Amino acid sequence: MTPTRQWPTRIAAETECLQILRHSGYSVGARVTNPDHIAVLSGLVAIHPHSAEKTGSGIDFFTIEQMAGTPGQTVSSDSIGFVIHHVDGRKVDFSYVEAIYPSDQKRRVTNALKAEIDDLRLQFRDSRFAGGSAKSDVSGNPFARRSDASVIYDNPSFSQLAYRFAESEGGWNAIDVESGASNAFIGDALIDPAVRQRWRDFFGSHARLQLATRSEGASRPRANETAWTP
CATH class of the missing domain: 3.10.450.40 (Nuclear Transport Factor 2; Chain: A,)
Known part of the structure; x- marks a missing residue:
């Protein structure tokens, strides 16, 4: 090897x-x-x-x-x-x-896209708890703790968002990612600041976030990534 x-x-x-x-x-x-x-x-x-x-x-x-x-x-x-x-x-x-186990380009770009909007997901969760407690958008049950709430995606799913954004950029191979460059790093990140901003704008325009428990989120059916168009 x-x-x-x-x-x-x-x-x-x-x-x-x-x-x-x-x-x-x-x-x-x-x-x-x-x-x-x-x-x-x-x-x-x-x-x-x-x-x-x-x-x-x-x-x-x-x-x-x-x-x-x-x-x-x-x-x-x-x-x-x-x-x-x-x-x-x-x-x-x-x-x-x-x-x-080298990652393929699609997986690496998807991981980088997720990492780029982690702060937006956390901001959404925190905003829902701003008044005190919050309820699941799936069951309607209140969360005992903020840490019990997971951010999920209503239509479109994250895979659909990522697929259409990559398509708009010219495909998965057109998006450059890096694994830390010269710094200690875990995971992948988008290299081009312009791509990062376009993705954040795209996400802000199209993502529909909800709160659910981890089990509620895990039980949702897997979406066809091509079945949504902006």
């Missing part, structure tokens, strides 16, 4: 990375020093879909660090991952999962 390491399956590769990350005696913030571990990580960087970005000016060393609190998607407080330190002093996160 890499020039320096072969695995019988992707799961075997993932298991070896988890062993290095969780069970090799490295503390959070520690530098990866075992030559075999370095060879594994270097080999995975070589096949990463963003290898040039991750390699940067050249890899000096790897560390294991906490990911919580870094820009990007929210992760749990105990989430740790590999970080690449470049020879020019910069550093960038390194997702071994992305190297082993």
